[in-house]
Amino acid sequence: QKFMHFLGDPQDKLRVVHVAGPSVTTSPCSSVAGLLKASGKTVGLTVSPHVDEINERVQINLEPLEESIFCRELSEFLELVEKSELPLSYFEVMVAFAYWYFAKAKVDYAVIEVGLGGRIDGTNVINREDKVCVITNIGLDHTQILGDTLPKIAAEKAGIITKHNVVFTHEQPEEVIEAIKQASESKKASLHIYHQTRDAGLAHLPLFQQHNFGLAVEAVAYVLDRDGSALSDEVVSTAATTYVPARMEVVGYKDRTVIIDGAHNGQKMETLLESIQDKYPGKSIAALVAFVEGDSQRMQEALDELLGKVSSLVITEFASAQDVPKKSVTGDSITEYAHAHNFQNVTTLPNPQDALNQLLTMPQDILLVTGSFYLLNHIRPLIMKV
Numbered sequence: 001q002k003f004m005h006f007l008g009d010p011q012d013k014l015r016v017v018h019v020a021g022p023s024v025t026t027s028p029c030s031s032v033a034g035l036l037k038a039s040g041k042t043v044g045l046t047v048s049p050h051v052d053e054i055n056e057r058v059q060i061n062l063e064p065l066e067e068s069i070f071c072r073e074l075s076e077f078l079e080l081v082e083k084s085e086l087p088l089s090y091f092e093v094m095v096a097f098a099y100w101y102f103a104k105a106k107v108d109y110a111v112i113e114v115g116l117g118g119r120i121d122g123t124n125v126i127n128r129e130d131k132v133c134v135i136t137n138i139g140l141d142h143t144q145i146l147g148d149t150l151p152k153i154a155a156e157k158a159g160i161i162t163k164h165n166v167v168f169t170h171e172q173p174e175e176v177i178e179a180i181k182q183a184s185e186s187k188k189a190s191l192h193i194y195h196q197t198r199d200a201g202l203a204h205l206p207l208f209q210q211h212n213f214g215l216a217v218e219a220v221a222y223v224l225d226r227d228g229s230a231l232s233d234e235v236v237s238t239a240a241t242t243y244v245p246a247r248m249e250v251v252g253y254k255d256r257t258v259i260i261d262g263a264h265n266g267q268k269m270e271t272l273l274e275s276i277q278d279k280y281p282g283k284s285i286a287a288l289v290a291f292v293e294g295d296s297q298r299m300q301e302a303l304d305e306l307l308g309k310v311s312s313l314v315i316t317e318f319a320s321a322q323d324v325p326k327k328s329v330t331g332d333s334i335t336e337y338a339h340a341h342n343f344q345n346v347t348t349l350p351n352p353q354d355a356l357n358q359l360l361t362m363p364q365d366i367l368l369v370t371g372s373f374y375l376l377n378h379i380r381p382l383i384m385k386v
Contacts, residue, residue, distance in 0.1 A: 003096055004125050006084045010103035011126050014044070015227075017219060018126065020114040020157040021136030027209055027247045028136050030062065031216035033111045034242030037061045038235040039224060044102035044110040046123075048091065049322045049373055051246045052381055058098045060105060062242065073101055091115055091323045095122045109223070115323070117146045119159020129164035130226075133189075134219050136169070136212060138176045139267030151179045158183035165189040168219040170211065171196065194218050202240055206248040206275035213240060246376050248275055251383055257283075257366050260380055262373030264291060266301030269370070273309045276366060283365035286312040288355055290328040290375040299329060300337065302371065307343045312362055315348045316355035320374040328372065352378040 004011055017036075019029050033045040043061055050056035055070040065073070077097050081088060088096070095115070102110045114121045138154045146156045154176045161167055161183050169180055171193055184191040194215045202210045221231040251258040257280070263272040276285065287310045291299040306313075315331040331348035338346050349355040356379055359367050369379050 001125050003081075003084055003086045003088060003092070004099070006086070007080065007096065007100055009127070011099040012128055013103045014099070014110040014126075014128075015108065015130060015223075016126050016128065017109060017111045017132045017134060017223065018114070018123065018160050019111065019134045019136070020118040020121075020160050021134075021138070027244050028134060028212040028216055029111050029113045030242050030244045031209070031213045031239065032134065032220055033059075033062055034239035035216055035220040035231065035235065036109050036111070036223075038238040039220070039229065039231065041108040042105075044098065044105065044107040045113075046095065046098035046102075046110075047113045048094070048115050049377070051373075051376055054094075057094050058101055060107065065101075073097075073104075077101075089122070089324075092122045099125075114157075114160060117153075117156040117159065119156050121160070124160050127162065129162070131162060131165045132219055132223055133161050133165050133167040134169070134215060135160075135167065135180060136215065137267070138172060139265060151175045154179035155183060161187050161189050163187050163189070166222060167191045168194060168215060168222070170194055170215055192218065192222070201237065205240065206272075207278050208271040208275055209244065209247065246373065246380065248272060253360060253367075253383065256360070258360075258369065258383060259366060260369045260376060260383065262376055263370045264302060264372050265298045266305055269302040269305040272370065273305060276368070277309075280366055285310040285366040285368055286314070286359060286362035286364035287368040287370060288314040288316060288359040288379070289334070289369075289371035290316050290318055290352075291334070292326050292372045292374060293329050294326075296329075299334075303334070303337055304341075306370075307338060307341055310368070311364060312345045313338060313343065313347070314355050314359050314362075315346060316352045316375070317350040318352060318372070318375055318378050320377060322374060322377070326374055328375070353382055356382050 017032050029047055033043045036043045045059040046057050055064040058065050112123050114123050135157050138150055146153045158180045167184050167189050196211055196214055224231050246260050246262050249260045261272050263269040315334045317328045317331055319327045335346050335348055349358055
């Protein structure tokens with residue numbers, strides 16, 4: 001907040017849609033940005049973590065800034081960081097840079113993905129009453145930071161709600177809705193609960209993206225109506241084709257079907273596997289996985305979903321420096337958990353390239369790369385070169 005004041009509060013010069021939910025909310029963010037773009041608006045989008053390259057964190061109309069522009073603008077911005085003499089984290093620098101650049105570019109709207117939680121997240125520095133909040137399905141995630149129950153986590157996510165905001169969320173368990181309702185009432189905010197229906201026009205999307213896209217339509221329809229325009233059926237159809245990297249992303253390899261998705265907890269893994277079964281009924285699955293060290297419950301819940309649906313498992317390891325340094329759970333730990341749950345068809349290859357090569361030789365119909373989103377930083381560039 002001190003640094004944003006130092007910059008002149010560029011975040012408060014923007015009309016913002018602020019999106020919170022389970023970590024990696026890229027799917028609903030991309031849907032919101034896609035709908036606004038298809039409506040003829042200029043849209044800034046910031047997401048985290050990035051999949052391949054850091055410039056994905058500052059996008060205009062769903063396109064990352066060109067490298068030359070990104071480097072030039074970031075160099076100028078880092079001089080301001082140095083001048084401020086404030087101790088900022090990597091994440092805070094990148095969030096502030098996105099706000100600063102979006103204000104400089106005079107975008108019509110900025111779509112902001114929460115990094116972790118909401119209440120004390122680095123993105124939560126917006127003080128405009130016309131901010132629109134989107135809160136997606138709440139699950140048990142980052143429990144060591146956000147709390148160990150759904151109401152506690154929901155309250156943290158709902159911490160993005162500020163005075164007189166308008167809030168959109170999915171129909172969810174009553175205890176989750178109650179936490180979001182209490183936060184909305186305390187800020188005199190207006191809460192809208194979206195009731196999902198299966199839309200035949202969205203049947204080409206994975207189930208979870210249909211769910212998220214429906215919520216995005218509700219939020220954007222409100223925003224455009226408020227600002228003097230309307231959301232047309234044509235725009236909705238156009239935006240429904242918005243490309244979302246690393247969220248049930250299907251990559252062709254020879255005649256194989258490879259799916260890449262950063263499903264790292266039980267809720268996300270269950271949703272991903274339901275979507276795969278819906279799109280590819282009766283198909284066998286081999287999976288390549290790795291998980292971030294530090295949350296054994298989250299990993300175990302994801303594995304519980306995965307082990308019941310796949311016939312082979314390839315385990316790898318990684319280290320990442322995004323946001324804060326991270327490393328993966330050891331392959332031996334995952335193997336031990338799988339064996340303890342009577343799943344024996346496991347191969348451990350610590351090098352991601354070796355693990356990918358092994359996966360690509362597997363006989364199953366679907367080859368799935370999943371687990372930590374940070375694993376995809378290692379695997380996705382490799383698979384794109386194959």
